[in-house]
Each structure stands twice: as structure tokens, then as C-alpha cells.
Amino acid sequence: MAAKKVLRRFALSPARDIPMLIFLWxxxxxxxxxxxxxxxxxxxxxxxxxRLWSLGKSGILQRRVNKTGKHSVWTLTRLGFHVIQKYLPPLKSDNIESENLIHDLLVNAFHLGSGSTPLPESIELISEQELRAVDEDFLPKWIPNPKIENDGLYYHRPDGYWRVRHRGEQIAIALEIELSRQSIARYDEIIEFYRDHQEIVRILWAVKNLRLAKYLDHRIRETDKNENDAHNFLAVDDLILKGWKAKIIYGPEVGKTPASILGPSPDANSDDHLSSCFLDTRKQPYKSNAYSNPNSAGIFV
Incomplete structure (x- = not known):
């Protein structure tokens, strides 16, 4: 009811506003x-x-900042979610919150390449939010479905998936961002999930440093003796600075880049990567140069 009242007094553009709100969800x-x-x-x-400010004033959007106040992003409000819910697939959860803004900024920057322009249609994306919120029956069939898991299989929710064409066939690639070390038990669950789902051909990890990459690789080989070299590791610092042009620092494809595996992003030839991607979190980037280089400012990792 509240959503209908807002729409009666505040017109939303079906060509721009609605797709933007769906993007934010x-x-x-x-x-x-x-x-x-x-x-x-x-x-x-x-x-x-x-326009964003007007959508915020109407109660559809809200601006969120992290604890330090250095990162500003726009999110849906509950009202904004209800405005677009009819455009979404059937959901099992109405959760729209980010549990960790810094982690999710890095996930989105890695997943989308730059975020400022759409990826080629040949690259299919499934976000962590879709995995979390969409009813499993309405997700693509190539994604592991927790409804069919049993005592012999593990279920884990990656930070997202890409599906790309490789050597004439479509392959699934999982995304994992790891900013701190977790428990051995937790890593073993993740590794066993990928062991049980060989249809996930590659896993691209972005980790804090080489030491964590080597530790994870050791756990993978200890847990899965038949590990088929699916796991590759990038450094978060490199990812922040170079995006999909960052090089894999550890794994079977060391030296390769995400662009060579996923395909070049639309901004692959741009030297202005940081100012056009998810990591440019200035409130009004056209007014302020503050924090335009998040890595050198030391505010991400």
C-alpha cells in the first residue's frame, strides 16, 4: 500500500529508474x-x-556509509524493495542488506569488472544476492541446488558465479573473496562443496596475501586428494588496482588474468579503472578527489 502511494506522487521512469532499482537489489x-x-x-x-537524492527523499533509496564514513553507497529501502518486488523472480527471502560493506564492494568490483558498463551478453552472472534470495527453482539449472543436497553432499554459497564460453562449451566459475582467515572446519566445508560439484570448473579466489593463498591451497589438497587444479588465487591489492587485468599469484594458471579466463570487460582498455568502478565510493565524485585511489589510501585492505 505504501509503495502505491509513493508511486502515485513520485513518477519512476520504466526505462531508467526501475532497471536501476533492480540493479541495486x-x-x-x-x-x-x-x-x-x-x-x-x-x-x-x-x-x-x-535524481538519486530525490529518490532518497521519497523514501525509495537511502545512502549508507561504512563505520569510518569514507565509503558512501546507495541502497534500497524496504519501500524501494516493495516498489520493484513485482519485477523480481519468486523469492525465498526479502533480505536486502549487505552484511559487510567492504567485502561486498570488493565482490561487486571483481564480479562486474568495473560496474560502470554492462558486461558482454556472453558472460552470464549470478550474484550472491540472487543465490541468497531467489527461490532455488527459479535459478539457472547449472547452479548447485541446496534442495537436492543430502548427507553425502555439502552446500555452500559462493560470492557469485560467472558462466562463460570456453573451448566451445559453457562453463561455471565461482567467485570467492577472502579477507581474513577462517576456521579449518569452515574451509573444509567449502572445499568439500567444490569437490562434490565438479560442474564448477574453476574457482577464482581474491585473498589478502600470498600466505593465505598458500594456506588455502594446502587445505584444498589435504581435504581433496583428487583435486583437479580448479582453484586460482589473486591478491586483493592487485585486484583493486588492476581489476580483471590483475594476475593470478598462485594456482595452476599463475600469471594469467581474469580477463583471459572470463573475457575482457568493456573497460579493459581504460586507464581510469578506479574512478569508474565499484571502488569509487565518493558521495559526489564529480566534486571531490578524496579517496579516488582506495588502495593507496589504505582504506580497503
């Missing part, structure tokens, strides 16, 4: 820079910000 949040370049590319940046 799918990825949990987005900075001003991403929304401007993705949905307002033909307008001035201040026009985009003014």
Missing part, C-alpha cells in the same frame, strides 16, 4: 559513480546525483 548497493555512468551516461553527473 541484485548487487545490494552501488556508489554514485557506478549509477551515474551506468544509468545516466547521457546526463551531467550532478543531474544523476540530484
Amino acid at each position: 541484485r548487487w545490494k548497493f552501488a556508489p554514485t559513480a557506478v549509477l551515474w555512468k551506468r544509468f545516466f551516461s547521457k546526463t551531467a553527473p550532478h543531474t544523476a546525483y540530484n
